[in-house]
Amino acid sequence: MNLQEIFKDLTLSEHNKMMISSKLKKIMVTKGETILHPNDTAYYQYYVVQGCLRSFFTDKTAKEHTIQFAITDWWISDYTAFFRKEKAILQIECIQDATLLRLSRDDMNEIFDKIPNIERYFRIKTESYIGSFQKRIIGDLSKTAKEQYIDFVNTYPNIEQLVKNYHIASYLGITSESLSRVRKEIARN
């Protein structure tokens, strides 16, 4: 894997590339596999080279709520747990066979100490997540199920094709029956 594909606009010395590479462990996971369980310590975040995963929360009525999908070039973790060193409350599951690069929090911090540009890269990425989260909260608060679905399809067309409808429903905060009815109504027009 080529580091430049991950850290697109950064110029990295060969030495630094080696250092980073040595800390990114390549992992292969197959569909259905779970790479993080609730209550685990979330040591790692994962860069998706290929494939598709999702993180989700299981509530006390055993209903699943998808927090994040991740496809090629996305990072995924239980970020609350990863950043704050708390126990994971999310589960991360592989939806489509995947190749990942695993990075531990400690290694990440070591990289930050040595390569400020990488700390900046992650700062900007984290800032950008804030934007996505804010937009999602606005959607959750102000949009009907139908509008939410239309937004999702427009925003993540690649993901829409990869995942099951019940995954999308659990991301949008509706039941899969409701999503089915929404889709039916959209198709009619």
Next chain:
Amino acid sequence: MNLQEIFKDLTLSEHNKMMISSKLKKIMVTKGETILHPNDTAYYQYYVVQGCLRSFFTDKTAKEHTIQFAITDWWISDYTAFFRKEKAILQIECIQDATLLRLSRDDMNEIFDKIPNIERYFRIKTESYIGSFQKRIIGDLSKTAKEQYIDFVNTYPNIEQLVKNYHIASYLGITSESLSRVRKEIARN
């Protein structure tokens, strides 16, 4: 204002303190004032020295949805717009007379270039926001109005006392009538 109160664990040289201070503009706002309107360019983020503000989104049915409250020692902005240099979609309104420190994006970046520790401070702060947002999304997706309200009161007891119930309702994604009924039910037990 003492910079150490903002950047608690950081050791800053006098020179750096001066540099940062010169970029933090003290602003006084009174209850009811709006410091950011939808469609404005979100040049600034604001540190709350004293007082209370909220950011909110007004949807197409003119309903308001509170995204964030901010009290002493919190930062507030339309972060999607601020970070991504997009037009603001949120409005920021003063709920209780406030003293703020205003920091522009450009000045912030200049500080980051000169003082890596400050960039780190904001990186970690941003990471922590991710955690809050994630928890909020989980709440929105999985909790009833009553549970959401109880969580809010427990998580932000200081804010609960400062703001109107309809502010809280608009944060929780319910109507103020629903919140009133929830509160009534809680009081009964």
Next chain:
DNA sequence: CGCGCGATTGAGTAATTTCAAATCTAGTGG
């Protein structure tokens, strides 16, 4: 005292869920 904002209450309504059953579909083994 009375105005005005905010909170509460009630009744009817709309949206979504629940639960159960039917249908569709992709992949597997014969």
Next chain:
DNA sequence: CCACTAGATTTGAAATTACTCAATCGCGCG
């Protein structure tokens, strides 16, 4: 290549939850 099966989606009807709209109440302040 077809039949079968398990998983996924769809459908229907009843129940639930929260909303809307209108009216009333409560209280602080001029």
